[in-house]
Amino acid sequence: MNSTIYDVSRLSGVSIATVSRAFSNPERVREHTRQKVFEAAEVLHYSPNAIARAMARQRTDKIAFLICKEGATILDEFYARICNGIMGESNRTDLELVISTAADWDLTASNAKNKQVDGAILGGNARPELVSELQSRGLAVVLVNNRMPGFDIPCVVSDEYGGVRQVLEYLMSRGHRRIAMLAGRFSPYILNERYRAFLEIAKSHGLPADTRAIKLCDPTVESAAEACRELLSRPDRPTAIFGTNDILAAGAMKAARRLGLRVPEDVAVTGIDDTTVCGMLEPELTSLRIDGYRMGELSAARLQALLAGETDIPQLTVVPTELRVRGSA
Amino acid sequence: MNSTIYDVSRLSGVSIATVSRAFSNPERVREHTRQKVFEAAEVLHYSPNAIARAMARQRTDKIAFLICKEGATILDEFYARICNGIMGESNRTDLELVISTAADWDLTASNAKNKQVDGAILGGNARPELVSELQSRGLAVVLVNNRMPGFDIPCVVSDEYGGVRQVLEYLMSRGHRRIAMLAGRFSPYILNERYRAFLEIAKSHGLPADTRAIKLCDPTVESAAEACRELLSRPDRPTAIFGTNDILAAGAMKAARRLGLRVPEDVAVTGIDDTTVCGMLEPELTSLRIDGYRMGELSAARLQALLAGETDIPQLTVVPTELRVRGSA
DNA sequence: CTGAAAGCGCTAACAG
């Protein structure tokens, strides 16, 4: 159906080896010969078959971005940013990117689905067993938005601790002392980082914030609104609610409205991720921007370094955050 | 590195052909023999190499979902739903799914990147040349959320016309006569369908809606707010704004607020897609639900039919919509 | 700089 290297060889009058070189190592074939090959290829609509190439090279030049999180949406806005960063970087180096879900790979990790990429970037809550499995198959693996102590693996994360500090210090600078955190049950890593940071930083600033100031909820608007209702009904009502992402913050605003509280006058609200909804809410949401694009770029770079056999690859890369102040706090 | 069919053959004492069969057509090898093969495979951590298999079979058992739209986010909530539908269906049949952007494929369509999937589902505004190119390479192709007159290709779309009617009739039932449409410059297909439907239906109901009642804008909150401001400043101010997606509707609500108008008392607002933001807005947004999941499932089913060589595959599949009434209208 | 030839790991007739 599609023409092969043999067709081109025949039409151009050179050997298949030369055709192969013309496409893979152009500089190793004389200008004139190369011309002939390309012309023939043009005529025949030939282009190298990636599968055969992968087979011969024992390498696919493809990498995967694996989303490790349950939930309906495969890519939410935050992961889409990471994904774009990975694309940007992998395009620069002619690597192909395939996006998939961990669920997909888990099911049949021991099946034929593997060996089609040279490496993988695992985003979110990857299971350690998946990592071992992949590594043992000889794949290069890096983690993004997650860490895995005890594993020999490059990780790219956001500065969670610093980010939480930025939010808290901003809130304190606006006079808030009773600050509550509405923490979504995301991946254990993220939840834990933000939880711990909140407690430590609040304590170091002498805020009256113990674990009671943190309320867990599911990552949905309604769950957040419900959890926040409880928070806002306490006698010592918090004056500020720090949602660990924008969805939760939206839920908090909703809870405030239902209780007849004004934002930000009666209660300030902040989110994390700086997603599109921030601009849709009323008032607009103050949110901590996490540089997902950069995280994606860096994780792709780490993966390439791994693939290139480099040593001394940083095991941890931390990307800074930035607070975007808007009307809600 | 990884063991091959030869290793398993040796260890289990059967030929490689039998090993191959044990994995591909288990029923064609005696129970006892199969056992032996699987045990050996277990020991060796063997699993068939998908690339070699694809090479021999001349078939990859992989399909692609190509997102054909520019813009920062590779997968927005609506496309993520389609994607989930595709996944659901393709998992059922052991097809692997790779997600990619059209930009990615365009760049190097003539390069090695091809021939790694048996078929593709193109979502959104696919260029006709891409379709021809893919089809000429022998790939099975289907379109989702788009149509391409003149092409021999199965398309799966939402009932745009009926959806617009549902919204308009609902609005009219609530007494609205001056209804304006805030139309986002999405893919030409979608824009055109909604535009035309609006005009025709409004006219058939005797509404005073000519093309002036439709205002185009970019698909961002701010662009929508700006466009809507103009709409709401007219002497014969519309009493209802029909945004062609939820983002635009959010922009409309924002414009209304800025002008001191109450939603829905002074102006009603409706959206399309029924995304998560509907529940975050105040009041919550009435929106037309488009069944992206079903669209995804159906397009995957069409693709499989194509792959299976079936004939009489419907060229057009229309999925019904449903209005979700909330506080904004 | 170019060609010949040996694979890469697996499948699919075709025999037996």
Added chain:
DNA sequence: CTGTTAGCGCTTTCAG
């Protein structure tokens, strides 16, 4: 039911 034997399309020594 199982083994033999050609490939699938390309890369890569190794010679020339």
